Amino acid sequence: MSPERLARINAMLDNRQxxxxxxxxxxxKPHNLSAVIRTADAVGVTDVHAIWLxxxxxxxxxxxxxxxxxxxVRSHTSTADAVNHFRDQGMQVLVTNLSEDAVDxxxxxxxxxxxxMMGNERDxxxxxxxxxxxxxxxxxxxxxxxSLNVSVAAALILYEAQRQRQQAGCYGVRTxxxxxxxxxxxxxxxx
Amino acid sequence: MSPERLARINAMLDNRQxxxxxxxxxxxKPHNLSAVIRTADAVGVTDVHAIWLxxxxxxxxxxxxxxxxxxxVRSHTSTADAVNHFRDQGMQVLVTNLSEDAVDxxxxxxxxxxxxMMGNERDxxxxxxxxxxxxxxxxxxxxxxxSLNVSVAAALILYEAQRQRQQAGCYGVRTxxxxxxxxxxxxxxxx
Ligand SMILES: C[S@@+](CC[C@H](N)C(=O)[O-])C[C@H]1O[C@@H](n2cnc3c(N)ncnc32)[C@H](O)[C@@H]1O
Ligand SMILES: C[S@@+](CC[C@H](N)C(=O)[O-])C[C@H]1O[C@@H](n2cnc3c(N)ncnc32)[C@H](O)[C@@H]1O
Numbered sequence: 001m002s003p004e005r006l007a008r009i010n011a012m013l014d015n016r017q018x019x020x021x022x023x024x025x026x027x028x029k030p031h032n033l034s035a036v037i038r039t040a041d042a043v044g045v046t047d048v049h050a051i052w053l054x055x056x057x058x059x060x061x062x063x064x065x066x067x068x069x070x071x072x073v074r075s076h077t078s079t080a081d082a083v084n085h086f087r088d089q090g091m092q093v094l095v096t097n098l099s100e101d102a103v104d105x106x107x108x109x110x111x112x113x114x115x116x117m118m119g120n121e122r123d124x125x126x127x128x129x130x131x132x133x134x135x136x137x138x139x140x141x142x143x144x145x146x147s148l149n150v151s152v153a154a155a156l157i158l159y160e161a162q163r164q165r166q167q168a169g170c171y172g173v174r175t176x177x178x179x180x181x182x183x184x185x186x187x188x189x190x191x
Numbered sequence: 192m193s194p195e196r197l198a199r200i201n202a203m204l205d206n207r208q209x210x211x212x213x214x215x216x217x218x219x220k221p222h223n224l225s226a227v228i229r230t231a232d233a234v235g236v237t238d239v240h241a242i243w244l245x246x247x248x249x250x251x252x253x254x255x256x257x258x259x260x261x262x263x264v265r266s267h268t269s270t271a272d273a274v275n276h277f278r279d280q281g282m283q284v285l286v287t288n289l290s291e292d293a294v295d296x297x298x299x300x301x302x303x304x305x306x307x308m309m310g311n312e313r314d315x316x317x318x319x320x321x322x323x324x325x326x327x328x329x330x331x332x333x334x335x336x337x338s339l340n341v342s343v344a345a346a347l348i349l350y351e352a353q354r355q356r357q358q359a360g361c362y363g364v365r366t367x368x369x370x371x372x373x374x375x376x377x378x379x380x381x382x
Binding site for chain 1: 199200202203206220222225226229230231232233234235260261262297330332333334335336338339340342343346347350353354362
């Protein structure tokens, strides 16, 4: 591995935010999954969670422009499983929902360990997820369309988290576990 | 038209920002155009500009989830044409570019009349656009992938503009020209 590439990977590892994650519930368009994975990588998210409907095939993440190696896609077969996983990590669970009860996404503290749940392209977030979450959040809209594209909404929230975490000094300090760092350093040399 | 729908359209019109626009140079994936149009509507952008390559067919915006009626897509056959149009309106012209010369998108004043130019999915922004623009801007990334999805990058910048303009009191004050307002009020009653 060239010294430049080693330095690049080490800088990336210093910016990883293992206590920030995003979870996609029943997303069915591959380009939306791809776009979310690219954004996740760009803000330092290490794992993207996906809840798949049993009957639907899993969509692959081959098209996420080379991010597959750097962001792990972790599958769950139910919403409860995914939320339990986030609770085990001490994360607040935020669901995006186009509702009057939802809080403006900029009014949330994302420096806390956080899991962000995004809903299906057509039906939105499930009633189960709504019931399990700590908080509903929304990206305000002042036009006539009813919703944003799901990967767009995810990006707006993840970049707000990035902004807050940068101000709080969360970047440039390695918190990712050493085993995973070794894996990335090893795989990064053998792409 | 019901009183509720009339009120909704009037509120939308009060939030329109005719001096903020986005321009897509040679974008070829319809879902990216759709996503940008939805975001544009959501922040109050009235016109999305598209520069089409002569040989490529124009992509339609039928899939922008009902926003077609509320956001006009204006076509140009060359980058120079589009930039001239923005200059005539006194707009600063910003190009997104993954370069060391680009400024962090959060360091720009979007309360000024602004045109934001986004590049092609594969090749990015053209040399011509770079030469004509006032400023290159970038959304910072701390991972390993090289770029964001184009509709994601556009949304992050448009919502930063929305944030700044909201703070500056630009929303809730009608500035859209009366003829266009009448058109929307008329068409909104006859969808
Ligand atoms: C196309 S939307 C789903 C629309 C669905 N008809 C509904 O009512 O929820 C798909 C997902 O994108 C996200 N999303 C879209 N617009 C959003 C907004 N303004 N605020 C927060 N999340 C949004 C949510 O995760 C949503 O479940
Ligand atoms: C997939 S990118 C193009 C990548 C191309 N290889 C390049 O080097 O420009 C498509 C468009 O998305 C926008 N874009 C993607 N990532 C961006 C970022 N981090 N900052 C600003 N714009 C970005 C730009 O408009 C870019 O032209």
